[in-house]
Amino acid sequence: MHELSITQAAVETIIERMGATPIRRVTLEIGVLSGVVVDSVRFCFEVIVAGTPLRDAVLDVVETPGRAACRDCTLEFVVEDPRILLCPGCGDADVRVLAGRELRIKSVEVENVCARPAVARTRPEPG
Ligand SMILES: [Zn+2]
Numbered sequence: 026m027h028e029l030s031i032t033q034a035a036v037e038t039i040i041e042r043m044g045a046t047p048i049r050r051v052t053l054e055i056g057v058l059s060g061v062v063v064d065s066v067r068f069c070f071e072v073i074v075a076g077t078p079l080r081d082a083v084l085d086v087v088e089t090p091g092r093a094a095c096r097d098c099t100l101e102f103v104v105e106d107p108r109i110l111l112c113p114g115c116g117d118a119d120v121r122v123l124a125g126r127e128l129r130i131k132s133v134e135v136e137n138v139c140a141r142p143a144v145a146r147t148r149p150e151p152g
Contacts, residue, residue, distance in 0.1 A: 027060070027061065027065075028061055028062055028065035028066050028068075028069050029065075029069045029073075031061060031066065031128065032066050032069035032070050032073055033069070033073055035051075035053060035130055036070070036073050036074060036077065036079055038130060039051065039079060039130065039133055040077060040078060040079070042133075043078065043133060043135065044078070045078050046078055046135050046136070047078050047081065047135065047136035048078055048079045048081075048082040048133055048134070048135055048136070049081065049082060049083065049134045049135060049136050049137070050082055050083045050084075050085060050132075050133070050134035051070075051079065051082050051083070051084050051085065051130065051132075051133055051134075052085040052086075052087060052130070052131040052132045052133075053066065053084065053085070053086050053087070053128070053129070053130060053131060054086075054087045054089055054127060054128070054129050054130075054131040055086055055087070055088055055089070055127075055128050056088070056089045056090075056091060056124065056125035056126045056127045056128065057088055057089065057090060057091045057104070057105075057107055057125050058091040058104060058107045058122055058125035058126045059125070059126050059127065059128045060107070061128060063086050063088065066084075066086065067084055067086070070084045071084075081136075087131060089124065089125060089127060090103055090104070090105075090124070090125060091103065091104030091105070091107060091122065091124060091125025091126075092104065092122075092123040092124040092125060093110060093112075093120040093121060093122045093123055093125075094120065094121050094123055095112035095114060095115060095117055095119070095120050095121075096117070096119045096120065096121055097112065097115055097117040097119055098112060098114045098115045098117070100112055100113070100114035100115070101123070102114070104122070104125060107125075110122070
């Protein structure tokens with residue numbers, strides 16, 4: 026599943042950077058044209074974070090809109106439906122995507138409490 030590996034990579038990146046610090050909130054930015062199903066990411070996140078410093082983290086997903094430009098008439102437009110990549114000006118399908126394919130960790134919020142001695146064996150097994 027596409028979303029599983031993406032979510033896993035995001036969680037691993039956060040653990041790499043934050044170590045055993047308990048994470049309270051994770052905000053992911055997912056472009057509407059990335060092809061990623063947000064509900065699947067949420068589901069995978071719940072599964073993956075079990076037993077990691079992210080286990081109590083709330084997942085926020087910010088969906089960023091898509092933008093594209095027509096190569097034919099140079100019109101720039103907002104893409105609302107990723108399945109329909111057509112220029113609204115001339116109907117041409119030869120469009121260049123400018124934005125909306127991004128998928129990144131926007132922010133990570135850590136717990137505001139005194140950290141207990143870190144439990145080292147909270148990293149998920151690789152693979
Ligand atoms: Zn056009």
